[in-house]
Amino acid sequence: MKKLLIGMLSIVVLTTNLRADEGMWLPWLLKSQTTEAMKKKGLKLTPDQLYDLNKSSLKDAIVWFGGGCTGEIVSPNGLVLTNHHCGYDYISKLSSSADNILDNGFWAKNYQEERPVAGLSVTFVVRVDDITKEVLDAVKGLNEKDRAEKLQQLYKTITDRVTAGTHYEAQCREMYKGNAYYVFTFERFNDVRLVGTPPQNIGKFGGETDNWMWPRHTGDFSMFRVYMSKDGKPAKYSADNIPLKAKHHLPINLKGIKSGDYAMIMGFPGRTNRYEFSQGVKIATDLVDPTIVALREIRLKAWKEEMNKDTDIRLKLSGNYASISNYWKYFRGEAEQLKNNKVFELKQKEEKAFGAWATSKPEYKNLLSDVAKAFGEYQPISLQSIYLNEGILAPTIMKYVQYASMLEDAKKDGDATKIESLKTRILTATGSLPYDEPIVKADKKIFKEILLLYNKNIAADQKAPYFKEVILGYGKTPEEAIANYTDFVFENSVFANEGMAKAFISAPRSSILNNDIAFKHFDAFRKHYNATYKDKVADYYEKTGALGRLYIKGLMEMQPNKEFYADANSSLRLTYGNVQSYMKYPLYTTLDEVIAKNIKYKDNPEFAISPRLLELYNKKDYGRYADKNGKLPTCFLSNNDITGGNSGSPVIDGEGRIIGLAFDGNWEAMSGNIHFDPKNKRTINVDIRYVLWLIEKYGEAGNIINEMTIVQ
Template identity: 45%
Template structure:
């Protein structure tokens, strides 16, 4: 039966029309014919143009972790609810709980400033591969090579922005075989303008996360502000809404199967050139450890969050972040196996080896690539548990991270000759972080997390990689990490804002050395550095980096007619394809859209993941969908075969005319191996239909002031 299904998949229009690829927009001329064939009506110059306004000017990087799109001439920006989640949490209190109730600014003055949040817009992209290649030689070791790349990258970046207010950076592509320079305009004054309640923005919660069919209104609204000259400026009440070069018009005409769909955004990380050796490491070691650790953390946080509203708000963002990738790692491991990615990678490597062995010149350059990769992973797997457990069970705990941030200050305080000016500067910098730390700190929760995580660390990191301090404490407390955590937390200067303020005003080495949790973290950090940055690990990593770079170069030489695109690295990309349903390998067929009927069918007032707000239920019962309905029903989410990943969250989904039709927020479970191997047959992008977004803003929230500034095409 599965064999028959596969034949049907390979001969269906879904397979023929699917288009993998995260393309660099400044190279779109290469793909113009393919985009036209898929249905694009615009010219590629309308999408990316540095000489006049184009679609790219409406696409923003939100804080370097998500994407947003400008949707009005007054700097209004749309992104995902989960991208704005931390900003919503920051402004929430038990009395004004915007996470639960939603938030809608009635005017500019009511919008909430978000300190530290930035918006970046790409001004230009320049291929600087030739300039960097001129300072590199084949016989350079990796450390020297990297140093030369950094030096030349800094020089080129500084030259590109000389005399401007822009920022610039050079990013490596294709494993370091090519380099591109990006020039950005970065805005510092960003304010929250609107967000639905979490019962809409996170409808389905962890249960539906990464799943299709979805019914989630995953969106929020921010506004970009600028100075009087429309250029970036620090926050000021005198700043004005930013007037963009371009903003996206919004289409509520509706969508249909096979319609053209285009996504632009800043995808964070893919590993499509990963070898079978890397896949094996992920499946057997890395991901199972991360799942185990994160599952425990989630249980602890959830128990405390259920106790009171203040703790729930404090940990809401952390919980969401941990949960998202907890489920991601579960799904990726499962689908790497189900989709036989390891075997597919082995086939590629076999073909590569055959190609290399066909000519002596190739053997000279690429002959050791596969064996070097194999040897490097053998060495790196020795420190994998230490790496994973340090980041997941030590550094990712809020209190531990805050303690480790004081390492520099501690080193200054224990120096033979004290530099009072440097100490004072460090203390001032740390003191500024105090408010944010204590805003998200609950002593009881941190104590429980530390106890559980230390136990997992001690039991899973090889004993020969333990430091003296953790072994001494394990012996002193007879393995009772709960008692240790209680002793460490209850009287620490770091667990009371009053005690911390007194300490940071007059920091001393003695105080820090009497902090048992601080000193334990120093020990754990030292062990991590010893093994992660030790000569053996660094040599193995350098060997792997070089071999991967040559492997990618060889693949491109071997398949010269293949238009390889580079892995995602938070640079601006474009993906195009079509709105399509799919059939899984198991034979289940999924529709390409969902409606409010399906949302209501999931309603469960006893489950906080499936609560339907009273206003939404009232509108549903009255079938009051306004101009946003289609055939008397309201569409909620849809899927397309666009190629996206983390960082694309909040990306605009545009139709053939460059009009906004949706906001991308997720991928589907069956293709969660897609960051390593794109699944042409059934990989899908899940988006919230723009008509549902507008319906919530208009009919549910009554925020007509926001609707009125948009350009809506009916």
């Protein structure tokens, strides 16, 4: 009986320890309550070993990769490890049908073979300083419009001050919806080179079918190197630059994982809205998310048809396709899980408790009624900005028109230097807008289908007058009119041809632009939005911004003993937890299952594998990377709290060593940007043993392995 009781108590303790921990914590602000919880879960490091301004610490090995992902330094010589999908767009742009490294993989055997990547930067956090008092004193008593203007002025003053006399950059970030402020000082390196990548049938194995799903078997990693000038400073690409001498790099733990092991993730999570009001949840679930899904689906379908016909077109569109499809599926999942997890009802419950507390508090007692009024005014027009940005302006032809419009506006200012500078930037940007004939064909379908959806879903009294003229003037039915109008636009606009569009941008003429049908289309929808909805939408964001700031302030007063974390905003964060499965699913996957999936879905190209991977599998030459059962692990689960932007983040054990790379979240918890579900929230990670096995055995790149510090 005593043994049974002890056993039962052990289970209770273990279950409590393995509960998913909510929070994307600011590592320089960890309080004793949080650090003690981290220690109980298995952390052996001190807070100073995580973040220190004066000595080497973990934060010095974590990089903001390309402004949208996370990477980590894994060697003394600036070697960066991140996800394959984070490097995907850069890898695809380095690929061609003659040198198809996206499909075939690439492994540099020395520094000379590493490939420069145009437009890619890697950024380190140098320091973070609290500027809350300075900011709040400066904006006290201001209305929202004046407050926003004052903040921009103040941000400029502060960033200039902290970077004076240095090569550093700085950004001011608000936390808790404007209840706290920090200035981040960064060091940005722009000479970044590709070192290694598996072929995409490994790095993207499972494709969109498996995206956001578990079990998973994706070798989602790629490797780059940061270069610096000989005097140790960031510099633009030069053959004379040398590999970065890293301040700190993360060692690799090859001992493997088991359920309950400590797992910590550091990175740059993009955006969350955990303090959203219930009305915002309702709008996201019923209106915004389904609309984004429908509009993005139009682009994906049209592109896919052309990508399947030609390798060059596939390579040109692959980066854009991957970016759009990732969040197309995300918004599908978010809408579904917001409903499944009853997030609207949970938010209402939280608001009810707040309302009861606020009744006797003059500052807060009207807050929730003001929130209801603001959302009530916004809800009927909530799709206007979505249809403009995700719809009307989404076709590539509209991107060229927008660039031309920017030039036209610049010409009105009469600054020739600015015009030439803008031309250069636009022509550089259009390099990522391929517009070959098959892509124009797809763009025409996209243009038409978006207008059909606009006609179907936008209320008659909210439609642009120009659109109503199109419906009346181009056909007997709306469908016929939209089809005929689309033909007319693509037959007559200079922006329906890549060569003509770029020629126009090189030598813009107002008379041509103002008479171009595609520009008239763009200008009419833009003016309709600006005249009818822009101020209303801005007013909504001003009101809900102020109300959200007050709500968090009130929550902190209502729960003074609770440690609150700030919503993600692409600043450096830390989340801690354990290696843990959920539901009926396995904790980890193996290479055996990769082969099994390939056989099961033999007709689906997303599950194709290379002959070389099959050959290596048949040899079972796993060496030191095998688990205790002789299997090769591929991916595993942890209960960390992450979101977009954490892609590529290291999963770190209790002693500061890498056990994996975070690359995805699970379908059942896709309401996570708005609500944390401790029962089902999981992070999907590629096992570091699979990463190193692929580098050594598949890529035959022992030179890369030899750079790293490996703990066996």
